[in-house]
Amino acid sequence: MMNQNFYKQLTDKSIAGEALSQEEARDVLVSKDVELLTLLDAAFTVRKKFRGKEVDIHILNNAQNGYCPEDCNYCPQSKPSEAKIEEYPLKSDQEILAEAESAHKRGAHRYCMVFAGRGPSRKRVEHVAQLIRSIKSQYPIEVCVSAGLVDQEGAKILKEAGLDRLNHNLNTSKQHYPKVCSTHTFDDRVNTLQAARKAGLQVCSGVIVGMGEEPSDVIDVAQTLRSMQAASIPVNFLIPIEGNILDKKALLSPEYCLRVLCLFRFLNPQSDIRAAAGREMHLRGMEVMSLYPANSLFLDGYLNVKGEERRSTLQMIKDAGFTIRSEYPLDDLIQKETVQSSTPQRDGATKSLLKDIQDLRPQLQ
Ligand code: SF4
Numbered sequence: 001m002m003n004q005n006f007y008k009q010l011t012d013k014s015i016a017g018e019a020l021s022q023e024e025a026r027d028v029l030v031s032k033d034v035e036l037l038t039l040l041d042a043a044f045t046v047r048k049k050f051r052g053k054e055v056d057i058h059i060l061n062n063a064q065n066g067y068c069p070e071d072c073n074y075c076p077q078s079k080p081s082e083a084k085i086e087e088y089p090l091k092s093d094q095e096i097l098a099e100a101e102s103a104h105k106r107g108a109h110r111y112c113m114v115f116a117g118r119g120p121s122r123k124r125v126e127h128v129a130q131l132i133r134s135i136k137s138q139y140p141i142e143v144c145v146s147a148g149l150v151d152q153e154g155a156k157i158l159k160e161a162g163l164d165r166l167n168h169n170l171n172t173s174k175q176h177y178p179k180v181c182s183t184h185t186f187d188d189r190v191n192t193l194q195a196a197r198k199a200g201l202q203v204c205s206g207v208i209v210g211m212g213e214e215p216s217d218v219i220d221v222a223q224t225l226r227s228m229q230a231a232s233i234p235v236n237f238l239i240p241i242e243g244n245i246l247d248k249k250a251l252l253s254p255e256y257c258l259r260v261l262c263l264f265r266f267l268n269p270q271s272d273i274r275a276a277a278g279r280e281m282h283l284r285g286m287e288v289m290s291l292y293p294a295n296s297l298f299l300d301g302y303l304n305v306k307g308e309e310r311r312s313t314l315q316m317i318k319d320a321g322f323t324i325r326s327e328y329p330l331d332d333l334i335q336k337e338t339v340q341s342s343t344p345q346r347d348g349a350t351k352s353l354l355k356d357i358q359d360l361r362p363q364l365q
Pocket of ligand 1: 076117
């Protein structure tokens with residue numbers, strides 16, 4: 001077993017802004033001599049130092065779904081995927097604004113608009129910029145956009161419109177990247193992040209664990225995001241969707257997932273570390289422990305996949321003694337969800353993993 005100095009050194013190095021050595025990073029992920037609870041405590045010390053006991057809630061809006069020409073193997077919106085998702089072109093401005101308002105009222109600190117595709121045309125960039133202006137002028141909410149590959153001019157236009165963050169996930173290491181996508185490269189993704197940084201935007205970029213990578217690939221992504229000073233890092237665990245090329249559930253134990261979150265915290269001490277897609281499926285009964293290394297999560301599921309009920313997530317945050325970053329008290333939000341969930345469920349509610357059209361476009365109802 002590792003002695004206490006090992007854990008203290010991880011905490012001290014992280015708080016001092018020093019990177020872990022390759023060996024330490026590997027031990028965090030896979031050493032049998034590392035005790036999970038002591039490791040979580042070490043990561044929690046770093047989290048508390050920089051992010052207190054607050055949880056940032058993020059809500060995604062799939063502004064357009066499907067029709068993507070790219071071939072990312074994990075994505076049900078990709079061209080080769082045969083997943084039965086609800087495809088639709090870009091939502092109306094009115095629908096997107098109504099969803100922003102609703103996200104704000106549900107306690108979201110940040111509203112993320114996601115546009116499928118390789119990257120936006122200049123016309124689309126101008127349109128997104130207009131949406132950002134409208135949202136920022138009406139609601140006190142941070143805005144993040146995910147729109148594929150964006151060049152420097154595009155990033156500048158979005159920044160000038162008031163965008164806070166640009167999301168573009170690296171997903172995996174440079175070495176592993178060709179195994180998950182052939183239509184663009186890891187470097188293309190890095191270039192987008194660099195364009196965002198040059199424009200003065202915060203960078204949100206994450207990983208998907210469980211795509212056949214080695215622990216060394218996970219370490220590479222955590223180190224690359226550290227070098228890019230990513231303000232926000234969604235740590236996703238692959239949700240296998242029938243019809244996707246990557247349609248098999250990876251053998252990720254809850255313990256390994258928690259270790260991954262700890263690694264990202266140690267290497268990116270001041271960043272938002274988000275327990276993102278797949279937290280329910282892969283962390284299972286240990287989900288609440290993700291709040292010790294991570295300070296953020298998604299509410300209302302993911303792009304095409306349902307998540308845990310809103311009330312359960314909010315209650316989990318409260319039960320563990322955390323608070324949320326919102327103008328609405330956590331107790332009030334839980335109360336509101338309790339009232340709403342005691343009303344009859346809509347007819348024909350599906351138990352499927354995939355979101356249906358009512359989940360994706362609630363403002364149309
Ligand atoms: S570019 Fe984005 S939307 Fe398109 S397949 Fe890849 S992950 Fe999915």
